[in-house]
Amino acid sequence: MANGVWHTGYGIEINLSLPDLGHPDRPDLLREITASVAERDPQLLECLAHHEGRECLSESGGKPPWMFVRRGRVGGRRPLVASHLPITHRATPAESAQHKATKERIVETASRSGLGAVAEASTANRRTISDALVTGPGGRRIGWEIQYHHLSPSSVHRRSVNAVQHQITPLWVAKDRTASLIDRAPWARVDDMPWRDIAGGKEMVIRGGYRYLQVWKCVTSCDRHCPVNEGAGHCGNVHAEWFLPALCQPEKKPVHLEDLVVSSATGESVPVYVPNRGNGRAGRHMWVPAADCERWQALVGEKVPLPLAPVQEEDDEITFAEQEIDRMCRAGEEGQFGSDARPIRDMGQPTGGVTLPRMPVQHSRTSTLITFVERAAASAALGCPPWELGPCAECGQLMRRYGRNAAMFCAVCRAVLNGR
Known part of the structure; x- marks a missing residue:
């Protein structure tokens, strides 16, 4: 994988393995080169081999020598990696059919329930196009984003922020437990099923992203383990945590896609962001019943709005190996060496716990x-x-x-x- 790139705007060579990128006099350089290609000149970053007059494998294959910078994932490290354009994932025919069937099912469900629904709705500045925009009573707008393939965290953040700024609550749909959109915006995960089943009305259960608040007194007669003592004994305090429907006591009925389409637009279900009280750096996004949200806010004595600034998590920290620049063109190898398997983000365990004395x-x-x-x-x-x-x-x-x-x-x- 390439750890160096040429900046055509400044006329400088950038070493991606150094904390200052080799240019301590340019503190904003990292932000500039990691910006979305849609927000900068596509020819801003150039393959070093091409710039130095050597063979660029990408150009030899009929593609441009221009590059973009992303976080790789190699052996637990997160190095910055320079890859050749194009950067967009081309959906397979199966993914495209799943996407279309899910979008149509959302719109049909909303219309059948008396809600406003429009497919491919764009914001005023046309920077964000929701796959389905559902409007409920009082003008509450939910922008459904069906994302069945990988999307970078920065893209999820940028599109979510733009939606919120236009009074649209984003709701991202994933089918993969490793999807990077999970917990970076309000989300829901469904099963990976054939498009014919989706279009045919087969049950679509929300497997992740929707939770119920459970509050219990930690005494010996309680069936739950003590989260403070890690299951060893009971502390006598009152605990509150968010659980998946199947893990509630008593067990709650599963939430289906149709349920969330209607309840999110009517306000019966609302998005909640629960900061991680352990390190204060990350948190969890979830959809919850409105009544549970009110109870949670009473318990913790605060209301946390959906974050508009990206929250860096531990598995996003950039690793700088401080190496010499590899000047060989690595086009064709970038996918092989640039990323290990993504970690599972939807773990399903109780989350957002708080203990009251x-x-x-x-x-x-x-x-x-x-x-x-x-x-x-x-x-x-x-x-x-x-x-x-x-x-x-x-x-x-x-x-x-x-x-x-x-x-x-x-x-x-x-x-x-x-x-x-």
Whole structure:
């Protein structure tokens, strides 16, 4: 794979294996050369072999000597790689048929449900064309993007930002668990199925990208493992995490493509972005029921908007090997050596977890202040209205103290008292 390229605009040689690209006086150079070809001069970057008058294998094969720069994936490293144009993936006939059938199914579902639906709708500046634009009550617009082949993260980000700026919520559809669009914008993953099945109305289940909020009190009677203690014992706190329908307790019904077409446009399902609280650098995009979104915002006490700036993740960090430039033209080898298999991005495990501290034990008659977040967490975990909550007469933990099926002591204290 090529680690060097010629910049025709500045008339300089760029070493992609160096952190400063060999030009410490140009801090914006990396951003400039990694910009989409659609946003710059296609002839900005040139094959070094061609520039130096040696054989360019791409040009010998009837293709241009112009290049673009991308992140490769080699043995766990992410080096910058220079590859020859063209950069676009040409969809196979099967991919094109799948794409068309999915688009038509979305439009037909929306129209049948009384929603506005247009195929191949473009924004005012024509920088983004949604495969299907569905409009719901109140002018809520969902821009469906069916992406059944690989698309660069920068392209996903650019098109999503443009959609949001035009009051369109992007909804990307993938069929591959390694798709780079996953968690870089609101998304949904469906099965890889023949276009005839899609067009024929075969069930299309949302396999990833749609979740439900589960809130539970971590006690010995709970069937769930403690996420804090990694399954060893129970901490007594209240946990909240987002689960796939099949992993909920009780299990939720699967969400189908038709369900999401309608609920996203009506506002019954909304996109949520949950930052990774571990390192603060990345997060998770998901579609969730609107009621679960409101409950989550009450629990965490914040509302996180969809990010308009790209969030760099660990597997996106550029690796600089600081090597000499390889001046040989590598056209024809770039696909072979430029990228290992992409990692699985849709893992399906619970995500976005938050743990709320349990109520302090009361050793006096003085009542302990219950915060809004604690009350919301207990209400969700115990399945009762907030006004039925109160402290256990023994330990002071929040419990269902008032209303029907109320008690004076929590289940743990009752078990202890009965054993005396």
